[in-house]
Amino acid sequence: MRKIWLVFKREYLTRVKTKGFVIGTLLVPVLGIASVALFAFVASQGSKAKFRIAIVDNVGGLGESIAQELDAPAKANKPQFTVTQSIEQPSSSTAAEEDLRAEVNSRALDAYLVIPASLDQPVELHTRNPSNFRVIAPITAAVNEALIEARLNARGIHVKDLSDVTRGAELQVIKVSAGGEAVEKGQTIGVAIGLVILLYMSLLMYGIITMRSVLEEKTTRTMEVLISSVQPFQLLTGKILGVAGVAFTQFLIWVASLGLLLPYGAVMAAMFNPGSSFPAIHIPLSLLISAVFFFFGGYFLYSAMFAAIGAACSNEQDAAQLQWLAMGPLVFTMMIYWTVLSDPSSRASVVLSEIPWFSSILMPLRISIQPPPIWQVVLSVVLLILAILGVIYFSAKIYRIGVLMYGKRPTLPELVRWVRYS
Amino acid sequence: MDAIALENVTKSYDSVTAVSGVNLQVREGAILGLLGPNGAGKTTTIRMVMNILVPDEGSIRVLGLPVTDKTRESIGYLPEERGLYPRMHVRDLIVFLGALRGLSEAEAGRRAGEWLERFGLGDWSDKKVADLSKGMQQKVQFITAIIHQPPLIILDEPFSGLDPVNAGVVKDIMLEMRDRGATIVLSTHRMEQVEKLCDSICLIDHGHNVLDGELRAIKQSYGKNTVHFEFTGPDGFLDHPSIATVNRFASGVEAKLQQGADPQQILKAAVNSGAQITRFELLEPSLNDIFIEKTHHA
Numbered sequence: 001m002r003k004i005w006l007v008f009k010r011e012y013l014t015r016v017k018t019k020g021f022v023i024g025t026l027l028v029p030v031l032g033i034a035s036v037a038l039f040a041f042v043a044s045q046g047s048k049a050k051f052r053i054a055i056v057d058n059v060g061g062l063g064e065s066i067a068q069e070l071d072a073p074a075k076a077n078k079p080q081f082t083v084t085q086s087i088e089q090p091s092s093s094t095a096a097e098e099d100l101r102a103e104v105n106s107r108a109l110d111a112y113l114v115i116p117a118s119l120d121q122p123v124e125l126h127t128r129n130p131s132n133f134r135v136i137a138p139i140t141a142a143v144n145e146a147l148i149e150a151r152l153n154a155r156g157i158h159v160k161d162l163s164d165v166t167r168g169a170e171l172q173v174i175k176v177s178a179g180g181e182a183v184e185k186g187q188t189i190g191v192a193i194g195l196v197i198l199l200y201m202s203l204l205m206y207g208i209i210t211m212r213s214v215l216e217e218k219t220t221r222t223m224e225v226l227i228s229s230v231q232p233f234q235l236l237t238g239k240i241l242g243v244a245g246v247a248f249t250q251f252l253i254w255v256a257s258l259g260l261l262l263p264y265g266a267v268m269a270a271m272f273n274p275g276s277s278f279p280a281i282h283i284p285l286s287l288l289i290s291a292v293f294f295f296f297g298g299y300f301l302y303s304a305m306f307a308a309i310g311a312a313c314s315n316e317q318d319a320a321q322l323q324w325l326a327m328g329p330l331v332f333t334m335m336i337y338w339t340v341l342s343d344p345s346s347r348a349s350v351v352l353s354e355i356p357w358f359s360s361i362l363m364p365l366r367i368s369i370q371p372p373p374i375w376q377v378v379l380s381v382v383l384l385i386l387a388i389l390g391v392i393y394f395s396a397k398i399y400r401i402g403v404l405m406y407g408k409r410p411t412l413p414e415l416v417r418w419v420r421y422s
Numbered sequence: 423m424d425a426i427a428l429e430n431v432t433k434s435y436d437s438v439t440a441v442s443g444v445n446l447q448v449r450e451g452a453i454l455g456l457l458g459p460n461g462a463g464k465t466t467t468i469r470m471v472m473n474i475l476v477p478d479e480g481s482i483r484v485l486g487l488p489v490t491d492k493t494r495e496s497i498g499y500l501p502e503e504r505g506l507y508p509r510m511h512v513r514d515l516i517v518f519l520g521a522l523r524g525l526s527e528a529e530a531g532r533r534a535g536e537w538l539e540r541f542g543l544g545d546w547s548d549k550k551v552a553d554l555s556k557g558m559q560q561k562v563q564f565i566t567a568i569i570h571q572p573p574l575i576i577l578d579e580p581f582s583g584l585d586p587v588n589a590g591v592v593k594d595i596m597l598e599m600r601d602r603g604a605t606i607v608l609s610t611h612r613m614e615q616v617e618k619l620c621d622s623i624c625l626i627d628h629g630h631n632v633l634d635g636e637l638r639a640i641k642q643s644y645g646k647n648t649v650h651f652e653f654t655g656p657d658g659f660l661d662h663p664s665i666a667t668v669n670r671f672a673s674g675v676e677a678k679l680q681q682g683a684d685p686q687q688i689l690k691a692a693v694n695s696g697a698q699i700t701r702f703e704l705l706e707p708s709l710n711d712i713f714i715e716k717t718h719h720a
Contacts, residue, residue, distance in 0.1 A: 222505045224504065228472045
């Protein structure tokens with residue numbers, strides 16, 4: 001026990017004391033907040049300048065109603081247009097376009113719209129920046145609306161009547177849970193996807209850190225010095241716990257700084273962009289606890305595999321090839337989590353979330369969307385713990401043999417033989 | 423009581439037999455030279471004594487006890503494959519390894535300071551291992567092997583990478599430890615150090631021990647069968663039928679005699695051939711010669 005503690009302490013302290021840890025831990029929340037603030041700032045700036053547009057209407061009658069549509073005060077977050085002129089049935093369309101083109105090039109105008117004499121021809125938008133989708137969508141809508149209005153008027157139907165008749169109801173999605181009801185504005189799916197990505201990245205990152213740590217002891221030849229006084233199993237356990245401690249410290253700092261900075265970020269966003277409503281994100285405590293539990297369960301499962309791979313290899317290149325053995329299930333989880341997200345209680349979702357290699361990501365995902373029956377959670381926890389014990393047992397065997405092996409990267413059959421041999 | 427006792431120890435990997443039926447006793451308080459060509463099975467033998475590997479057959483006792491994780495706390499081990507965490511501070515590293523070998527961290531820290539001073543590394547104790555030269559790292563490694571004052575010390579090539587001054591310091595410390603009653607096993611390829619330091623030797627080849635015993639007795643058993651010549655003039659007399667092999671050096675020639683040859687006959691032949699003899703000395707064979715003879719199977 002004392003030796004596991006010593007190994008744990010060394011692993012933890014040397015990692016926490018590095019510049020990389022300090023920078024990484026502090027930078028992530030700072031960058032997160034900075035990017036939220038920057039995004040809010042950019043979004044609020046975009047709509048300030050008016051988009052100047054001219055219309056050449058070769059049909060007649062349409063230009064005026066398009067101008068009316070575009071000139072109307074824009075909604076929040078939408079670009080504001082100003083129609084500088086609307087030319088109805090010019091004697092020479094080409095001459096009018098010539099002038100407007102010059103204005104666009106001299107930046108007196110941002111774009112001009114040409115409505116052809118026959119509407120079988122496409123309507124043309126001439127602009128310097130053809131990839132500005134923010135303005136293209138509302139212009140298309142305005143043109144279509146004016147067109148439909150003109151056609152309806154020709155048939156003697158009043159547009160106002162028609163829109164009254166065809167107006168649909170708005171559908172508001174409200175999430176029902178044990179805690180009550182909350183209006184759904186995408187926060188459930190946002191939290192779920194955020195959780196999946198966070199779990200995946202953390203499992204991968206800390207797993208690889210563990211692998212590198214084992215590999216470092218081999219490449220620097222510290223290994224034999226160590227295992228002449230520590231059993232390989234103690235070394236493996238101490239190391240995995242040490243990296244887990246680092247992960248826990250990092251999460252704690254992140255959660256604390258998020259708690260402090262999130263209100264600040266929301267205030268900043270609201271200041272720059274008063275129209276936007278920030279849906280209240282409520283993360284239940286039960287979700288937080290299960291996410292932390294399943295993360296550490298998954299971490300022990302994967303890091304034991306990563307550690308065995310590190311022990312089996314003698315250099316980074318070999319390890320980079322073998323690490324797919326451990327990364328495979330993680331990557332697979334990322335390919336299938338969508339199934340669970342869209343239907344968390346389907347048979348496939350239930351089965352996948354019970355399998356230990358996937359459950360560390362998929363079970364917290366299910367809990368975040370729609371809490372599953374308690375027996376399913378308990379079963380998944382039990383299976384995860386059994387898998388951890390099994391993987392650590394086999395990893396320790398590979399570890400025990402691998403730590404003293406140098407040279408060629410072992411093949412898979414060789415690894416199986418190591419397990420049987422020890 | 424023997425510090426180490428190996429009885430009929432055998433160890434095989436997959437298809438290779440690394441150690442086969444080795445018997446070895448290391449007397450307490452002695453310095454034993456563990457010799458053998460590359461791949462002879464020395465490292466495997468040491469690893470079994472350290473309980474890193476488990477023998478397939480036979481028994482190993484350390485200080486009278488069967489090998490366990492407990493027995494290895496009484497062993498100071500400097501492996502051949504050795505290294506240090508490059509990003510750790512020198513003192514922290516020594517304390518960590520000292521604590522793993524059973525010392526309290528406070529005691530390990532105190533001893534680390536003393537040893538670093540003794541090796542002239544006092545100013546380096548708060549530097550990172552990566553900043554140390556190879557020789558300095560070697561000294562730190564030696565400190566980590568002996569910091570818990572073990573009664574049994576196993577050193578695999580302890581002098582590699584050390585300059586003559588530091589090699590001298592290490593040698594002095596080894597003798598000091600021996601005088602305090604420690605037993606030392608020295609595995610090396612440098613025969614002149616074995617001749618200077620070791621009381622007894624064990625020679626392993628192809629997994630078998632082919633020669634072991636007190637160094638002095640072994641050399642005596644070979645008799646004075648080597649002649650050291652220094653001379654000027656013709657060297658035709660070296661073709662004399664009584665001479666088995668000739669080894670030329672800058673200063674002279676070492677000739678190994680045939681079994682039962684009379685050295686006086688060769689001296690006579692040399693004088694008669696017109697060579698000016700400035701030195702003629704009868705010697706016991708060097709350990710180097712014994713090593714080559716015992717391990718040469720051509």
